[in-house]
């Protein structure tokens with residue numbers, strides 16, 4: 001019987017959420033983590049990878065998914081040094097594969113990873129969540145160094161001047177340039193992933209539209225179709241992030257789940273719900289009625305098309321007085337995990353009775 005493998009993101013020793021707690025979530029299979037103390041573009045020490053594996057396995061869990069191996073900006077920009085960084089990337093694939101990793105999540109967003117305008121917006125029930133209001137984003141100009149506005153989630157590893165520098169390097173780059181650089185990267189890493197039997201799973205851009213004039217391409221069905229054809233190999237797949245795609249009402253996430261699961265190209269799923277607003281979105285509890293996404297329809301699509309990859313509850317709210325890394329507390333994500341288990345069991349048993 002094909003079955004999803006439930007997973008949970010963990011930020012290592014620094015994480016306030018412990019492996020001892022994660023293992024108590026019913027049905028938990030895999031811990032999703034990474035080596036976080038090596039700068040992007042460099043090779044991860046095998047000892048660090050093996051230490052993660054050991055700790056996770058000592059807690060009765062598996063270490064089969066890495067999120068993320070970051071892609072150096074020089075690769076996205078197509079700069080001369082990219083070949084060296086791509087070779088390091090390939091070496092990281094080999095090293096995590098040697099430790100038993102089966103799936104690697106990564107993204108190809110210029111400069112900024114996920115972007116939000118507030119990380120502790122108070123919802124009606126007193127919980128807090130991450131929100132994105134376009135009108136606030138539009139007031140920020142990363143090229144203006146005297147601007148005192150910053151957004152949470154911005155990479156603290158850049159100083160304001162460095163940020164200005166790297167953003168300006170993208171100013172002359174078109175979406176087509178970014179596609180070409182992505183293709184160049186995939187053509188070199190996918191054969192290595194295939195050899196190591198590792199599934200590469202690109203994460204969609206979050207939110208799935210251009211911000212600050214930077215090109216963004218992993219945003220919609222048309223572009224995901226194009227992405228999968230760049231290197232048409234089952235090892236070149238996607239992380240279906242329901243919240244990243246679902247914050248645009250142009251994306252029909254259940255339809256995309258159905259299509260790409262049927263193609264065998266969804267290797268990892270991030271399940272979270274968002275409430276789409278006229279001018280942005282708010283992250284909400286996982287339950288369908290709390291947001292704009294029909295979580296049942298998405299799970300049903302995955303089930304119907306034989307999904308047997310990894311799935312994890314994505315960002316959760318902060319509830320019950322918990323403090324910690326925004327989006328990555330224990331309680332609401334554990335509720336999300338239990339909800340995913342419930343959906344799957346109900347769908348599976350309902351289908352068996354037919």
Ligand SMILES: [Mn+2]
Pocket residue numbers: 203241244270314
């Ligand atoms: Mn995600």
